[in-house]
Amino acid sequence: MDECGDAGSTQEIPGILHLDMDAFFASVEVRDDPRLRGLPVVVGGAGARGVVAAASYPARTRGIRSAMPMASARRLAPDLVIVPPRIEHYRRISARVMELLGDVVADIEQISVDEAFLDVRGARRLFGAPEQIADLLRRRIREELGLPSSVGGSVSRAVAKIASARAKPDGLLIVPAARTAEFLAPLPVSVISGIGPKAQEALDRIGVRTIGQLREIPRSALARAVGPRAPEILALADGSDRTGLGHRTRDKSLGTERTWDEDLTDPAEVRRCITQMADDVARQLRRGDFVTRTVVLKLRAPDGTTITRSSTWDQPTSSGERLREQVVSLWERERSRMRRVRLVGVRASHLEPAAGTPVQSELTARAAGWQDLEAAMDRALERFGTHSLGRGSTLSAADGAQRGPADPVPDPAASSPGHPAEDGPHPRERGGR
Ligand SMILES: [Mg+2]
DSSP: OOOTTOHHHHHTSOOEEEEEETTHHHHHHHHHOGGGTTSOEEEEOOSTTOBEEEEOHHHHTTTOOTTSBHHHHHHHOTTOEEEOOOHHHHHHHHHHHHHHHHHHOSEEEEEETTEEEEEOTTTHHHHOSHHHHHHHHHHHHHHHHOOOEEEEEESSHHHHHHHHHHHOSSOEEEOOGGGHHHHHTTSBGGGSTTOOHHHHHHHHHTTOOBHHHHHHSOHHHHHHHHGGGHHHHHHHHTTOOOOOTTOOOOOOEEEEEEEEEEEEOOHHHHHHHHHHHHHHHHHHHHHTTEEEEEEEEEEEOTTSOEEEEEEEEEEEEOOHHHHHHHHHHHHHHHTTTOSSEEEEEEEEESOEEOTTOOOOHHHHHHHHHHHHHHHHHHHHHHHHOGGGOOOOSSTTOOOGGGOOTTSOOOOHHHHOTTTTTTOOOOOOOOOOO
């Protein structure tokens, strides 16, 4: 039973697990109100421009998906039950899920409010093979928290995530190392998180639809279609990828955005919204014990033209005054170019823990949760345009957990056009916050 000396075979254990709660927000609501069991339940805003944040499986069988406008969901299911989101409640339950995982597995990387990667290669002597550990975790989450979850396992994180999506709902799928390429071959290329809609189109034009087909094309053609991530994608496709935990860094950021039904035309009104948002972002920073170096202002005109401008400080801050001052000066420089405004967003990126505050897992988790909600909202905006989505700071938050592997998490900070190349001036330091 002792395999300690055998590093080669140890590496081939499909011990990277991806655990994902099933329809997390909706499952919590059904658990808390058993009368909802079996009904098409969605969590989200009920207003005219509300969006589905999470959909129960009975709702999904009717074609309802997260990030769908609520009006469309209502058309698909006239008997739809709409539950307003309780973000703080979900966060508390998320913390309990992560705590429970931590009882069994030491190496955990939480990637959103309801998902985590686990490296169980070190836990197997105590708890058994990856399958047994995954069973144990799923059973405990079910028994202690009353919630369903799914787990995928592989030798690499990307394949583990693909496997968990195939295992849903309430399932387990472990892909042995030797069968990775075979498992992936028939799947559409879109399940690879590095392949976005553009790359998918490019591949489609050359007749590549499955991962198996993708492996067969010349490298140069692959590079043309998917860009610099080609080697990574190829490694994944042929089953040689061994990316484990902690190999991905994600810039932490948080922010708020709002879309108006009617364009804002009064500069004083825009300015007032921007300052309020800056205050709100500063409050979120302080609540999470974070400071920021970079503040980003996003403006969108009614025709969809979007301007993103950022400004970076030498010293990090969480002061509302400094954020306000900076976003207002970014606005002053752009206002002549944008006389009608449809969307305004303020975001703090490159977050760091506040001085003297250790990066506790709980804080990291909280930031991850926020970023996930924001990312889900950004996806909804991209998919349905600004007209369909009104975003308050909490109510229309979406369950990022509902995304499938075909719908990767965008990094809102990294994808902001104009950032950081168009950084504004570096404001003077004014001392403590
Ligand atoms: Mg989920």
